[in-house]
Amino acid sequence: MSLHINPLSTLISVNHVHAGRQSKSKLRISSILTKQDQNPISPPFDFNRYTLEKADSVNRALAAAVEMKEPLKIHESMRYSLLAGGKRVRPMLFRTPSLCIAACELFGGDEPTALPAACAVEMIHTMSLMHDDLPCMDNDALRRGKPTNHRVFGEETAVLAGDALLSFAFEHVALATRGASPENVVRVLGELAKAIGAEGLVAGQVVDICSEGMAEVGLEHLEFIHHHKTAALLEGSVVLGAILGGGDEEEVGKLRKFAKCIGLLFQVVDDILDLTKSSAELGKTAGKDLVADKTTYPKLLGIEKSRELAEELNREAQEQLSQFHPHKAAPLIALANYIAYRDN
């Protein structure tokens, strides 16, 4: 009889390191979904150390990849938004690229093989935030506690630095990836592009913009936006890692489905938290969605059905990883859990 570990409902110890404050807390996976404690087993895996290590690797690789050089203004602008800044790395900023490394390692690949792709994912993520913050888009003044890129460098540089980061992501994967076959590098570049474009991240943003002020937003529409805006890059990150690690087609398919579920789960949980937690618990204004009359899962389905959906997604995600040894899958699961179930 083998030990049954429910990978998406284990207890892990997490250091929450957010914007200058640090609080140690036991994060109970699934606790916001159900009242029962399922399998309260602490895995031997040191999540904290793992994420710190990966974040440090990604941060150092990013700083080395995008050096200060001529033309200074564009590189300064790229680095301003790309690098966590300061001496202390904030590991959770790099959760999506870390998934890429974890997925690669699941198949026995090593960190250096996945690092250029992980950096590319962070470049794309940063670029999408830079363009999102522009006056013609969300017109945001602050991002991660700092003035947004266009506020510091001007709109035209923010547009161009975003474009440069986008193309540099591809350049970096094409030129810096070692330890993978050219076939797999081509696949990775194709997957990365798909995660961004008119069928990925950008599609989500466009449909989101078009939905503003729409009288009725259905569940399908909502899932389209979330899947593309939030989940596409997360899915891309996992799939990139799986390909680079040498996963076969079926295995890559399972990891893709795992990532899809986690991506949606993230949003469902976010919507539930906004409705059920106080502002103090969240560390940000609670109930914002209600005030903004935003279409959310609880609004569409009710709170109970939203919880059921989250559990269903949770279950589906778990199924995809059932063939892997729990110890090997632990980093991927822990990272995915942290993304889906952060308590604020």
Add this chain to the structure above:
Amino acid sequence: MSLHINPLSTLISVNHVHAGRQSKSKLRISSILTKQDQNPISPPFDFNRYTLEKADSVNRALAAAVEMKEPLKIHESMRYSLLAGGKRVRPMLFRTPSLCIAACELFGGDEPTALPAACAVEMIHTMSLMHDDLPCMDNDALRRGKPTNHRVFGEETAVLAGDALLSFAFEHVALATRGASPENVVRVLGELAKAIGAEGLVAGQVVDICSEGMAEVGLEHLEFIHHHKTAALLEGSVVLGAILGGGDEEEVGKLRKFAKCIGLLFQVVDDILDLTKSSAELGKTAGKDLVADKTTYPKLLGIEKSRELAEELNREAQEQLSQFHPHKAAPLIALANYIAYRDN
């Protein structure tokens, strides 16, 4: 004794097809540079037919690659700027991607092998125009005789459609290229990215923006802007084709140098034309650079030294192709000539 053809100073018959009007003219290569007629030999190569065919291929491939599908708004916006529009293809719109096909064919590669890369070059070119036209950049209302993308679809969609085209360029090359080794596809993707980013097209735009209002702009500075803004993508297009056609490192290097020369030549000739031709001859306002106090080659070097520079670039470009049979090199040379020596 072999027939000596001076490839950059031959006579070719060109149909100028511009924005709705069509005028047949004999275009004398080099005639604006020197008064002598060097080797007035009409090559057997039918430039007109070749460019029409290539433009038609690129146009059809682009229309097929970027289909109308959900989300409609983003794909409509992409297609609006990307496709020449209407039934009549304007072949000279596609001169840069056509160079990619011509370079591939020089090494015995076929058109279908180069077509995805050629399309990618046009996607990048279009994307850079879309972002360039934005209110925060040049704030242009018209492009190719039509309202600019942001005027039709809104600024936020123009930003996102540009981002989508940029990533789709990479996706298309990664997924649609046939007849080339994965190693070469990776090289092509790396080269394409380099032509765009902070060391390519975007670098030129940033330095151009930073130079506005600068008291002194030196020759080196001017060449940096031109090389990056105009020549980088042209160079990329030629190099992509050469790699896909199977050129070895030395051959690719020669074509790269050829393209660099032609790219700069384009700008030098443009500056000379602005100063020496009348508005009627140019079909646009002459002397604009002088009025705008723009830094130009004639301003920096004087008209005679500018002509000498153009001849020097011309000679250097020719040297690079001297090893190829004139008949095989004819399309590439004719296209490059058309780019460098159009008379308006």
